[in-house]
Amino acid sequence: MARIVVITSGKGGVGKTTTAAALATGLAMQGRKTAVVDFDVGLRNLDLIMGCERRVVYDFVNVINGDANLRQALIKDKRTENLFILPASQTRDKDALTTEGVGRVLDEMSREFDFIVCDSPAGIEWGALMASYYADEAIVVTNPEVSSVRDSDRMLGILASKTKRAEQGEGAIEARLLLTRYSPARVEKGEMLSIEDVQDILSIDMIGVIPESQAVLNASNSGVPVVLDEESDAGQAYIDAVARFLGEDRPHRFTTLQKRGFFGRLFGS
Amino acid sequence: MPSEAPGASRESVRAIELKGRMMLVSVLRLNTADAAELDAVLDARMAEAPDLMRDMPLVMDLEGLGPLPMAELLVTVERVRRHGFKLIGIQQGEVATAPVGEACGLPLLVLGAKSGEAAARKSAPEPAAPEPRAAPAPAPAVHTPTRVVTQPVRSGQQIYARGGDLIVMGAVSAGAEVLADGHIHVYGTMRGRVLAGVRGLATAHIYCRRLDAELISIGGHYRIAEDILDSERGENRLITLVGETIRITEI
Ligand SMILES: Nc1ncnc2c1ncn2[C@@H]1O[C@H](COP(=O)(O)OP(=O)(O)OP(=O)(O)O)[C@@H](O)[C@H]1O
Ligand SMILES: [Mg+2]
Numbered sequence: 001m002a003r004i005v006v007i008t009s010g011k012g013g014v015g016k017t018t019t020a021a022a023l024a025t026g027l028a029m030q031g032r033k034t035a036v037v038d039f040d041v042g043l044r045n046l047d048l049i050m051g052c053e054r055r056v057v058y059d060f061v062n063v064i065n066g067d068a069n070l071r072q073a074l075i076k077d078k079r080t081e082n083l084f085i086l087p088a089s090q091t092r093d094k095d096a097l098t099t100e101g102v103g104r105v106l107d108e109m110s111r112e113f114d115f116i117v118c119d120s121p122a123g124i125e126w127g128a129l130m131a132s133y134y135a136d137e138a139i140v141v142t143n144p145e146v147s148s149v150r151d152s153d154r155m156l157g158i159l160a161s162k163t164k165r166a167e168q169g170e171g172a173i174e175a176r177l178l179l180t181r182y183s184p185a186r187v188e189k190g191e192m193l194s195i196e197d198v199q200d201i202l203s204i205d206m207i208g209v210i211p212e213s214q215a216v217l218n219a220s221n222s223g224v225p226v227v228l229d230e231e232s233d234a235g236q237a238y239i240d241a242v243a244r245f246l247g248e249d250r251p252h253r254f255t256t257l258q259k260r261g262f263f264g265r266l267f268g269s
Numbered sequence: 270m271p272s273e274a275p276g277a278s279r280e281s282v283r284a285i286e287l288k289g290r291m292m293l294v295s296v297l298r299l300n301t302a303d304a305a306e307l308d309a310v311l312d313a314r315m316a317e318a319p320d321l322m323r324d325m326p327l328v329m330d331l332e333g334l335g336p337l338p339m340a341e342l343l344v345t346v347e348r349v350r351r352h353g354f355k356l357i358g359i360q361q362g363e364v365a366t367a368p369v370g371e372a373c374g375l376p377l378l379v380l381g382a383k384s385g386e387a388a389a390r391k392s393a394p395e396p397a398a399p400e401p402r403a404a405p406a407p408a409p410a411v412h413t414p415t416r417v418v419t420q421p422v423r424s425g426q427q428i429y430a431r432g433g434d435l436i437v438m439g440a441v442s443a444g445a446e447v448l449a450d451g452h453i454h455v456y457g458t459m460r461g462r463v464l465a466g467v468r469g470l471a472t473a474h475i476y477c478r479r480l481d482a483e484l485i486s487i488g489g490h491y492r493i494a495e496d497i498l499d500s501e502r503g504e505n506r507l508i509t510l511v512g513e514t515i516r517i518t519e520i
Contacts, residue, residue: 157423
């Protein structure tokens with residue numbers, strides 16, 4: 001049985017798809033058979049970030065509707081063993097995701113995979129609810145700013161009651177926080193919330209802190225998940241997050257300002 | 270906030286006072302207009318807790334009925350009244366248009382998207398809030414168990430302890446709302462909206478580990494974030510109603 005994890009946020013554009021791609025790739029690199037599913041029907045871009053957009057034939061909705069079977073729709077990643085992508089449909093709308101249909105497809109995938117990573121659309125509407133409904137656990141992606149944290153708080157409340165597990169009386173699924181686009185310099189200037197601020201407001205476990213990084217932009221432009229850029233700060237931070245996801249205890253890195261050199265001290269504010 | 274109408278004399282201002290008060294309104298949504306069915310369920314509801322029900326100000330939501338002839342709407346509203354429910358308004362909608370409100374003799378209210386959200390809006394119209402209504406509702410004869418919430422109350426969530434006290438073990442987030450007919454204890458940081466004594470209990474208290482609220486209210490009186498001084502925010506606070514003033518003290 002696969003472990004189903006949803007990557008969600010409430011607010012849009014915070015880094016869910018980047019995180020879903022990184023986590024799925026990271027898990028596959030650890031030898032776990034992993035599928036990453038794009039729930040963002042109508043706005044698919046997971047395939048772009050995974051660099052497989054030119055190999056899409058069938059999509060998630062096709063499988064739900066029985067137009068194609070899983071084997072036909074799953075795209076095998078070319079770079080990473082054990083990794084498969086189920087793209088979203090560009091042409092349908094969110095109503096195509098029925099509770100029954102999504103359940104049936106995830107169920108079938110569960111037999112084959114170790115992990116299923118669900119990339120949720122933004123918002124708290126149907127698509128986002130479907131992405132989290134069957135999840136065993138959640139990673140809530142947040143940026144260090146008030147509106148994003150507020151939306152994550154909202155999403156955590158929804159996760160506590162609106163999953164299948166919650167409905168069956170198994171209680172809230174485990175939810176952990178991934179803080180991304182973190183910039184220690186801007187925190188120091190008071191332009192961003194600090195890790196402590198965010199944790200104080202949300203009071204949940206932090207699975208990772210990803211720095212604001214040019215490497216992420218480079219990665220999405222070239223269609224290579226940023227975890228594969230092992231030299232980069234963001235790549236390493238995601239590798240740490242994957243290790244924590246698998247139960248390892250690692251300290252957070254890239255969370256403090258690099259020590260300024262002599263000239264920095266001389267001319268710094 | 271009460272403001273003097275242009276030209277109003279001092280005397281006339283004193284003779285009546287217009288005050289922003291909040292109250293909790295429950296919304297009674299009807300999903301059928303079938304007489305027999307309604308009679309049965311309304312009877313059952315009333316029998317469950319007659320004291321509570323008879324005092325509860327209710328807003329009717331007719332949208333579940335779909336388009337019906339005016340006469341039938343009137344009969345249906347009247348039917349609910351005859352069972353002893355205190356109707357104070359009708360939620361405005363596609364079914365409940367202005368003529369329907371007029372015909373029923375009830376004001377049309379625009380409530381927030383979620384029921385209850387409008388209960389504590391500073392600017393919400395309160396057509397049916399005559400001052401005497403703030404008198405404490407008769408307490409139910411039996412002890413109502415305190416409602417204990419062990420999870421944090423997150424943005425968008427609302428928790429109401431009807432007929433009793435509320436204890437929240439974790440935080441109340443900004444954007445969340447907790448209400449109780451009695452006292453409220455919050456053992457995390459209180460950032461959201463917190464309303465104690467919502468059915469008029471002026472002696473209700475709010476206790477919190479840390480006060481940083483968007484709104485605090487007791488017995489219908491309230492203070493919004495803007496009116497809470499920085500010096501009043503902080504750890505271990507007790508909030509009480511003294512006369513008509515919400516007082517914040519350190520425990
Ligand atoms: N750590 C980071 N540093 C710099 N840029 C980042 C970082 N993480 C994400 N971004 C950028 O933010 C933008 C949004 O990222 P992404 O598409 O992953 O967000 P999303 O939450 O999936 O958005 P949507 O809600 O639209 O699905 C992208 O341009 C991405 O490159
Ligand atoms: Mg996305």
